[in-house]
Amino acid sequence: MRKLTFAACLVVPVVVLAARSPVPWGGRAAAETARIRARLAAVERDLRAKDVSARPPGERLARSRNLDVLHQYWVRGVFPKNTGVPGVRVPYFVDRYGTRCAMAYMIEQSGRGDLVERVAATNNNARIRDLKADPELVAWLRENGLTAGEAALIQPSYDGPPPAPPPDASAASVGYKTTTGVAVGASAVTLALNAARTGMSPNLTGVLGIASGAMGLAAGAPNLNKSGSRRTLGLLNSGMGTASVLLGVYRLTRGPGTASRASVAPWVDGHGVAGASLNVSF
Numbered sequence: 001m002r003k004l005t006f007a008a009c010l011v012v013p014v015v016v017l018a019a020r021s022p023v024p025w026g027g028r029a030a031a032e033t034a035r036i037r038a039r040l041a042a043v044e045r046d047l048r049a050k051d052v053s054a055r056p057p058g059e060r061l062a063r064s065r066n067l068d069v070l071h072q073y074w075v076r077g078v079f080p081k082n083t084g085v086p087g088v089r090v091p092y093f094v095d096r097y098g099t100r101c102a103m104a105y106m107i108e109q110s111g112r113g114d115l116v117e118r119v120a121a122t123n124n125n126a127r128i129r130d131l132k133a134d135p136e137l138v139a140w141l142r143e144n145g146l147t148a149g150e151a152a153l154i155q156p157s158y159d160g161p162p163p164a165p166p167p168d169a170s171a172a173s174v175g176y177k178t179t180t181g182v183a184v185g186a187s188a189v190t191l192a193l194n195a196a197r198t199g200m201s202p203n204l205t206g207v208l209g210i211a212s213g214a215m216g217l218a219a220g221a222p223n224l225n226k227s228g229s230r231r232t233l234g235l236l237n238s239g240m241g242t243a244s245v246l247l248g249v250y251r252l253t254r255g256p257g258t259a260s261r262a263s264v265a266p267w268v269d270g271h272g273v274a275g276a277s278l279n280v281s282f
Contacts, residue, residue, distance in 0.1 A: 028159065033077050036156050040074035040102055043153045055145060062110075063145025069109045070154065073102055082158040089157040091127055094120040103128065103155045107140060115140060128152040180233045183219045186212035187244035195247065202251045209248025216241025 044067055052060055080095035082088075093104045094116065100108060104116045115136055123131060128151045131137050141151055190209035220237025223230045 032159050033079060036079045037074050037077055039156055040070065044070050047150060059145035062143060066106050066144050069106050070102060073105050080158055082160040085160040088160050090125050091155055091157045093124045101155060103151055110144060112140060128155050179219050180237055183216040183237050184240045187216050187240040190244050190248065205251055209244045209251065213241040213244030213248060216244065
């Protein structure tokens, strides 16, 4: 019996898909918390060192009480999160989770939760300097021993989630990955049918091999000149498709009396790229 060894080397690189955290902050949360805490600690220190002896006693007492509240706030370290403005640092009076900024917290602790709710509903991302025309807020600042400038120092801005990256033309779409899975799976099945004794008609398995291989070639050829994962999947489709077509043609031309053996040997090249060598003997 004549023997023909058909070797199809299929390079199968490992594709790593980076999983995105559903939490917008991810690993940046700790750094953002540390930044805001350091800022508020510095502001508290500067405000306590400021000479306010000329102010009325009631304002000085309220000021000291508010700075104590500010100290408790930044030590606790639970700050608003900017979940709505990607790539930009903006203030939040109250975030979507109900977390108060330093100013909102101080106002609420003084018994003016109604003022916090109104500002959050009407000017949630406004800076204190933009609220200087708000008579209730101005009155609160005066009664509590703080100026608008000092309140602006107390009010941080919060980093937003990173902007979405531009579309990567080299990245394979979910649809193309699905197509690759179907085409490669079909080629693998028909390769096995044509390489082993299954009792099926060689004409049938040969036709199936050619059909599935043609599907793989059709899916792979347009992406061979691409880059990134599209080219990788294009090569995989084309390699499996070619092997399936050739083996299908061989099975059709050799007839039913041909014995065959098949083996698969895994390998890794010098660059760490994994692959497999398919050897079929007839």
